[in-house]
Structures are given as structure tokens and as C-alpha cells.
Amino acid sequence: MKRMTIAIAGAAETDLGALPHLSELDLRADAAYRALADAGLTLADVDGITSATESPIDVAHYLGITPAWYDGTSVGGCSFLVHVRHAAAAIRAGLCTTVLVLHGESGRSQVGRPPRVRPASSMLGQFELPYGAFAPPNMFTLPVMRYLKDTGTTHEQLAEVVVAQSHWAAGNPRASRNKLLTVQDVMASPLIAYPFHKLECCVVTDGGGALVITSADRARNLRNAKRPVYLLGSGEACDSPMVSLMDDMTSSKGFKRASKQAFEESGIKHADVDHLMIYDAFAHLPLYGLEDLGFVGRGEAGAFIQAGHTRPGGKLPLNTNGGGILYTHTGMYGMFAILEAVRQLRGEAYKQVDGVKTSVVQGVGGMFTAAATLVLSNQEP
Amino acid sequence: MSTKPAPAAKAVPVPTPVTKPYWEATQAGELRIPRCTDCAMHFMYPRPRCPHCGSANLAWVKTAGRGTLYSYVINHMAAPGWEGEVPYVIAVVKLNEGPRMLSNLIGVPADPAALTLDMPLEVVFEPRGNVMLPLFKPAASA
Numbered sequence: 001m002k003r004m005t006i007a008i009a010g011a012a013e014t015d016l017g018a019l020p021h022l023s024e025l026d027l028r029a030d031a032a033y034r035a036l037a038d039a040g041l042t043l044a045d046v047d048g049i050t051s052a053t054e055s056p057i058d059v060a061h062y063l064g065i066t067p068a069w070y071d072g073t074s075v076g077g078c079s080f081l082v083h084v085r086h087a088a089a090a091i092r093a094g095l096c097t098t099v100l101v102l103h104g105e106s107g108r109s110q111v112g113r114p115p116r117v118r119p120a121s122s123m124l125g126q127f128e129l130p131y132g133a134f135a136p137p138n139m140f141t142l143p144v145m146r147y148l149k150d151t152g153t154t155h156e157q158l159a160e161v162v163v164a165q166s167h168w169a170a171g172n173p174r175a176s177r178n179k180l181l182t183v184q185d186v187m188a189s190p191l192i193a194y195p196f197h198k199l200e201c202c203v204v205t206d207g208g209g210a211l212v213i214t215s216a217d218r219a220r221n222l223r224n225a226k227r228p229v230y231l232l233g234s235g236e237a238c239d240s241p242m243v244s245l246m247d248d249m250t251s252s253k254g255f256k257r258a259s260k261q262a263f264e265e266s267g268i269k270h271a272d273v274d275h276l277m278i279y280d281a282f283a284h285l286p287l288y289g290l291e292d293l294g295f296v297g298r299g300e301a302g303a304f305i306q307a308g309h310t311r312p313g314g315k316l317p318l319n320t321n322g323g324g325i326l327y328t329h330t331g332m333y334g335m336f337a338i339l340e341a342v343r344q345l346r347g348e349a350y351k352q353v354d355g356v357k358t359s360v361v362q363g364v365g366g367m368f369t370a371a372a373t374l375v376l377s378n379q380e381p
Numbered sequence: 382m383s384t385k386p387a388p389a390a391k392a393v394p395v396p397t398p399v400t401k402p403y404w405e406a407t408q409a410g411e412l413r414i415p416r417c418t419d420c421a422m423h424f425m426y427p428r429p430r431c432p433h434c435g436s437a438n439l440a441w442v443k444t445a446g447r448g449t450l451y452s453y454v455i456n457h458m459a460a461p462g463w464e465g466e467v468p469y470v471i472a473v474v475k476l477n478e479g480p481r482m483l484s485n486l487i488g489v490p491a492d493p494a495a496l497t498l499d500m501p502l503e504v505v506f507e508p509r510g511n512v513m514l515p516l517f518k519p520a521a522s523a
Binding site for chain 2: 119120121123125126127128129130131132133134135137138141142143144145146149190191192193194195196242244245249
């Protein structure tokens with residue numbers, strides 16, 4: 001028997017930037033209404049819901065619905081990729097039919113934002129926080145000096161990650177940083193945590209987004225029937241909850257495992273990938289991603305990006321919204337990476353890549369702690 | 382009327398039953414970590430069983446207090462309580478016994494020119510609240 005095909009039948013992004021008039025719940029509600037309108041559905045059609053940090057039940061009640069299925073997996077920025085994977089499994093298992101995957105986060109304005117509690121008795125509280133490592137810019141970045149040394153990658157190549165992405169973000173009014181950048185611009189920006197400059201770290205914004213996940217059969221009768229996005233495969237994985245203890249600080253076990261699952265499930269090869277999103281809270285993540293997903297060999301990612309292969313017109317368009325570093329980053333960026341892949345597959349991106357059929361989205365959560373991968377396509381499997 | 386919040390203090394670790402011997406050792410000026418007596422692996426952080434083989438046969442062993450600089454950042458964003466100390470070095474130290482641990486480097490300028498990966502380090506202890514925190518400094522040349 002052929003396995004049920006799953007589709008993204010609706011997708012939408014809220015306003016982005018500084019949105020002090022909206023709490024995190026408000027952003028999620030706004031995203032939900034937009035995505036349902038995009039799908040041509042209403043809340044009455046929704047029987048599944050997901051949410052990270054805030055309980056999915058809180059969000060469901062705020063929306064006034066009583067879902068039959070919910071998932072509150074909260075593993076940081078890739079939670080939404082995990083939600084899509086779990087929603088697909090739940091729909092195939094007959095637990096629900098139509099799932100709202102929701103994100104809304106007041107990362108900049110901090111309105112209605114629950115505190116991220118890290119007890120002093122936790123392992124993080126005992127073995128990392130006492131050393132003045134307390135935020136992603138000085139934790140997620142810790143592996144990089146070792147990566148640069150072991151792979152021969154240069155500081156200029158780290159900056160090139162941002163330069164390449166600036167060619168995608170340039171001119172986009174929705175991108176927080178939308179100017180074309182040079183390596184000099186990046187390296188002249190203030191140091192945040194050496195070797196990272198400000199322009200090698202993500203922006204901090206408010207915003208949200210949502211997806212409507214359902215069966216491809218159901219999606220065929222909905223508003224976006226002529227611009228389908230199918231889920232070909234997915235993966236989820238994890239590594240250490242403490243960055244200093246990841247298995248290998250120069251390579252992500254999570255990236256490797258999650259992407260292997262997703263590639264195997266979808267049956268795609270690297271040559272089939274027309275478009276790639278790699279979660280970039282910081283400039284090293286696309287380097288790790290290109291290597292750990294197997295698009296280039298060990299230590300080759302810096303030169304690959306430097307050669308222009310990931311820019312507009314290049315053979316592997318990467319982070320085509322400008323990424324978390326330039327486009328938007330609310331704290332958990334994964335939803336925005338999925339939404340850019342959806343736009344590219346529908347042919348409606350700000351900088352549209354010609355002929356995109358298959359897009360891979362690689363997410364990360366925590367400091368390399370969690371990982372998830374989606375393989376999306378506009379071609380029915 | 383507004384009241385100015387008290388300045389935040391640096392984070393102080395709170396031991397749990399399994400980690401208590403680690404913090405008791407630092408109080409005595411020793412860096413002790415668990416070692417599995419079945420598979421002979423040292424590990425960090427302390428856990429009730431060996432994360433490599435699952436054995437419950439563990440011993441607390443005194444390390445040489447020596448390691449090398451595995452990776453680092455020079456942090457310019459002050460953590461609560463660190464306002465007067467930026468930039469400071471957050472370092473991943475690879476202990477001679479094998480495991481990595483996070484720490485701070487002291488006794489060396491917060492300057493990439495002074496921070497060579499794989500340079501030898503030795504532990505020093507600094508009071509933090511009611512515990513002694515293991516920090517590292519460049520090792521005296523042997």
C-alpha cells in the first residue's frame with residue numbers, strides 16, 4: 001500500500017521586526033489566522049496543533065479550539081521542523097487530519113514572553129553558566145576556533161558566509177539587514193565574542209509564522225492546490241545539551257543523523273537538491289551544515305561559499321532569505337527557514353531561484369543540542 | 382519612587398547529590414572527576430552511571446589538574462556580574478585524562494595572540510559564593 005503523502009497546504013509569516021503591540025500568544029494567533037486564510041480553511045477545520053515554549057494547549061485555548069492532537073516539543077529553534085515531522089506521523093496514523101504548526105516570538109520586544117529558566121543546580125548551571133557563558137553568542141560560538149584550526153578554514157571565509165547571504169537579502173524590505181555587505185564590512189563590525197563580529201551573529205526580532213499540514217489528498221481540494229508543497233522526508237536527532245560536551249566540536253552529530261534520515265526517507269540524492277536552507281543563528285552553522293549534510297567534503301565549505309556557489313546564480317542557492325543573520329531571527333528561527341523554502345517551491349520568493357523542485361531545510365536547536373531536517377518538493381512523490 | 386535593582390551576582394553552581402563529590406574536591410583544592418572502573422573511561426559531567434558503558438562501578442579520581450586549550454571565545458558581552466571584566470576568555474579545556482570541560486582562562490591577556498590552541502594549562506581555584514570554581518591558567522613550563 002502506498003504511504004499517505006503529506007503536504008503543506010497553508011503557510012504564512014506575520015509582520016517582522018519590532019512588534020511591541022503583540023505578545024507571543026498574539027503573534028501565534030496572528031500567524032494561525034494568516035496560514036488558515038492562505039489554505040482556505042478556518043479554525044473549525046483544525047484538529048491538531050503544535051507550539052514550542054508555550055504549551056500547545058495554552059495556544060489552542062487562546063484560539064478557541066479543542067484539538068484532538070497536540071505536540072509541545074520544545075527543543076529550540078528547530079522545534080517547528082520536528083513539529084512538521086511529528087504532525088506528518090500523526091496524520092498518517094489517523095490521530096488527526098489538519099495540523100497548525102505555530103510560531104510566534106517576541107524576541108526583541110519581550111512582550112508576553114515566558115522566562116527561559118536555567119536552574120543553578122542543572123548541569124548547565126553547574127558546569128557552564130558560572131564561567132560567564134550565558135547566551136547563544138558566547139556559547140554556540142565556542143566550537144569555532146577548533147573548527148577553523150582543524151579544517152584550515154579562515155576568518156575571512158567565516159565572514160564570507162554573511163557576504164554571500166547579503167546578496168539574497170539585499171533590497172528585501174522584509175529583511176532586517178538588507179544591504180549588500182563585503183568581508184571588510186563584516187570584519188569591521190564590533191566584536192561580540194571573538195572570532196565573531198556583530199554581523200556574524202543573527203538579528204533579534206519579533207515575528208511569527210504558521211503552517212497548515214494535511215494529507216496531499218486533502219490539499220488537492222484546497223486553495224493552494226495549484227502550488228503544492230509536499231513533505232518527501234524528515235529527520236530528527238540530538239547531541240549534547242552542553243556545547244562543550246558535544247561529541248565532536250568540529251562537526252554536528254545532529255546535522256549528520258537528522259539529514260541522513262531525511263535523505264533516506266525521501267530517496268533524494270544531493271544532486272537533486274535545488275535549494276537549501278541551513279539554520280544560521282551564527283555564521284559557522286552553514287559551514288557545518290554544508291559539510292555535515294554531505295554537500296561538500298570536510299573543510300571545503302568555506303572555499304565553496306567563497307567561490308560564490310551559494311549566491312544568486314550559484315549551483316546551490318543557500319539561505320535565500322538572507323538567513324537568521326540578515327532576514328529575521330526571533331530566537332527560534334526554524335519556522336522562517338521552512339517558510340522561505342515554501343516560498344521558493346511556490347515560486348513567490350523575493351529573490352526567486354529558477355526551477356526549484358526540491359528544497360532541503362536543516363534546523364538546529366539549543367547550541368547544536370537538537371537538529372531536524374525536512375525535504376520538501378513541489379513534485380508529488 | 383523607583384528602586385534600583387541590586388546588581389546581579391555571578392552565577393554560583395548549586396551541587397546535586399551526584400555532583401557533590403566534585404564540588405567537595407574543588408573545596409579541597411583538587412579537580413576530581415568520575416572514572417568508570419569497568420571501561421576505564423573518565424567522563425564529565427558527573428552522572429550516576431558511566432555514559433559510555435552503563436556501569437555503576439565508578440570511582441572519583443584526582444586528575445593531574447592539567448589540560449590543553451581546545452577552543453575558546455573572547456567574550457565582549459558581559460554576563461550578569463561580569464560587567465567590569467569584559468572582554469574575558471571562555472575556554473573549552475581538554476583535560477589530560479580525556480574529557481572536555483568549560484572554564485575561564487586567567488593569567489593571560491584576552492588577546493588571540495596570547496591564546497594558542499593546544500597550549501598547556503593548569504587548574505587554579507577561585508571562590509565563587511560558597512563553592513570553589515576550577516579555572517585554568519597557562520601551565521608553568523615543565
